Amino acid sequence: MFSNLLSLRGVAAIVNIFSRQTKLQRNVPNLTNFSTTSVACVNFFNKLPAEKLWKSVTSVSNAGAKKGRGKGAGRIRIRDLNRGQVIGIGRINMLWPGLSAPVIRGRELLKQQRLPDDPERMEKLTKLRDSMTKFRRLRLSPIERGWSGTRMPGRSIGPPDPIGEDEFVGFDTKVLQLRSLLIMKGNLGRTRNYQAMVVTGNGQGLAGFGLGKGKEAVAALRKAKNKAGQKLMHFEIYNGHTVFHDFYTAFGKTKIFVQKKNEGYGLRCHRAIKEICQAIGIKDLRAKLEGSNNLQNIVKAFFIGLLQQRTHQQLAEEKKLHLVEYRAENEYFPTVVASPSKVRTKEEILKDETLDFIQYVMDDRVILRKKKFPRFYEKMPHYKIYLKKYEKYRNHEKIRLMLKTEYGEVKSFLNDRYPEEKVESEA
Known part of the structure; x- marks a missing residue:
C-alpha cells in the first residue's frame, strides 16, 4: 500500500512540472497535498x-x-470471562498456523483452513461461567472448626515459621482474636487494618502468645504466630495435669481466680484460657473471671498468674515449714508434700501468722461465694417424709466404694464366716 502511494506521488509531481513548462491547462488535482485520518474503535x-x-x-x-x-x-x-477460552479458537473453528497450531507438523506445512464446528463449545463455556457464580460454603471438619462456625478464633494455623535451621517441632498455634481496625490518616483517609492475637505451645510446658497487625488478615496472623514463637515461656505443671496451687491474678480491670483441681476434672474456664491451657499442657483447672472480659487482658492476666506461681518446695523454703496435704479420698490422712532445708520451731512461729495454705497463696484474699438459697420444695411437708425414708440409705454409696477399695467387690463381713453362701450367690 505504501509503495503504491509513493508511486502516485511521483507521477503527480512529474505531471505538475510538465504542465508548468508547457503551460497546459489541465484539470489535474494536486495529489501531493492529501491527508490520511486514522479511526480508533474505542467504546x-x-x-x-x-x-x-x-x-x-x-x-x-x-x-x-x-x-x-x-x-x-x-x-x-x-467472573473471569477469559476462563475456558483459547487464543485462536472462537465460534468459527479455524486453523491458524503459528497461533492455534504449529506451523509445521512433521514434514507437512500447515495452511489456514476451516475445521468442523464444535456445537458443544458454547454450552461448555456457559456451564463453566455459571459454576463461577455459585457461592461455595467453606466446609470444615468438627475438629478444625473454631469457637463459632468458620470464623478464625479458636482455629489452628500450624506451628510458627522456622528460624534458620531451627524448626518448631510439636508446636501448634491457636487463634484467640482476629478483628479489623479502621485507621484514619491524613493522606489516605480511612484505611482498614487487621489485628490478630494467637497462642502457640507444644503441650509440654512451653508456650507463648503474640500480637500482630497487617493490611491483610493472613499477614496479621503470620506476624502474630512468628512473634509468639519468639517469646516462648516455660511453665512447670504439677503432676503433669494442673497448676501447683490456687492463685489470683489481674491485668487492668480483669480479675481471674484460678483453682487447682484433681485429675479428670477437666478445664472449666473461659474459652481463651482453655486454649492457653491446652497449648501449655494443663488438663484440669477451674478459673472464675470477674470484671472486664477484654480478651487481651484475660490472656495477659493468666500468663502473669502462671509466671508468679511457686512450686511446693519454694513455698516450704519460703515459710521454713513442712507442707502437708489432706485429701478427702485419703480420709484426710496427712501427707508431707515438701520439706525445707531448715525447719522453724514452734516458738519461732508468730501467733498471727497465716498457716493455711490456700489463704497464704491467695495473699489473704477470700473468694466471695454466694449463699445457696433453699429450693422451693425443701419447705414442703412431703420433702421431710422423703428425708426420713432416705435416711437409712444415705451412707450406702460411701460404704460401697469402701468395700470395693478394700475387698475388690461389694460383700458382707459374713462372707468369710459362711463361704458356702458366697459360692451359691456366685452360681
Whole structure:
C-alpha cells in the first residue's frame, strides 16, 4: 500500500512540472497535498480493563454506602470471562498456523483452513461461567472448626515459621482474636487494618502468645504466630495435669481466680484460657473471671498468674515449714508434700501468722461465694417424709466404694464366716 502511494506521488509531481513548462491547462488535482485520518474503535467495553468494569458493579464508594447505595453489590461475584477460552479458537473453528497450531507438523506445512464446528463449545463455556457464580460454603471438619462456625478464633494455623535451621517441632498455634481496625490518616483517609492475637505451645510446658497487625488478615496472623514463637515461656505443671496451687491474678480491670483441681476434672474456664491451657499442657483447672472480659487482658492476666506461681518446695523454703496435704479420698490422712532445708520451731512461729495454705497463696484474699438459697420444695411437708425414708440409705454409696477399695467387690463381713453362701450367690 505504501509503495503504491509513493508511486502516485511521483507521477503527480512529474505531471505538475510538465504542465508548468508547457503551460497546459489541465484539470489535474494536486495529489501531493492529501491527508490520511486514522479511526480508533474505542467504546465503553475496550476503553477500561476488566478489573475496573467488574469493580463498577461489585463495589460502592464510602459516600455511596453511607447513603444506602449498592446494598446488593456484594451478592455479585466477579467472573473471569477469559476462563475456558483459547487464543485462536472462537465460534468459527479455524486453523491458524503459528497461533492455534504449529506451523509445521512433521514434514507437512500447515495452511489456514476451516475445521468442523464444535456445537458443544458454547454450552461448555456457559456451564463453566455459571459454576463461577455459585457461592461455595467453606466446609470444615468438627475438629478444625473454631469457637463459632468458620470464623478464625479458636482455629489452628500450624506451628510458627522456622528460624534458620531451627524448626518448631510439636508446636501448634491457636487463634484467640482476629478483628479489623479502621485507621484514619491524613493522606489516605480511612484505611482498614487487621489485628490478630494467637497462642502457640507444644503441650509440654512451653508456650507463648503474640500480637500482630497487617493490611491483610493472613499477614496479621503470620506476624502474630512468628512473634509468639519468639517469646516462648516455660511453665512447670504439677503432676503433669494442673497448676501447683490456687492463685489470683489481674491485668487492668480483669480479675481471674484460678483453682487447682484433681485429675479428670477437666478445664472449666473461659474459652481463651482453655486454649492457653491446652497449648501449655494443663488438663484440669477451674478459673472464675470477674470484671472486664477484654480478651487481651484475660490472656495477659493468666500468663502473669502462671509466671508468679511457686512450686511446693519454694513455698516450704519460703515459710521454713513442712507442707502437708489432706485429701478427702485419703480420709484426710496427712501427707508431707515438701520439706525445707531448715525447719522453724514452734516458738519461732508468730501467733498471727497465716498457716493455711490456700489463704497464704491467695495473699489473704477470700473468694466471695454466694449463699445457696433453699429450693422451693425443701419447705414442703412431703420433702421431710422423703428425708426420713432416705435416711437409712444415705451412707450406702460411701460404704460401697469402701468395700470395693478394700475387698475388690461389694460383700458382707459374713462372707468369710459362711463361704458356702458366697459360692451359691456366685452360681
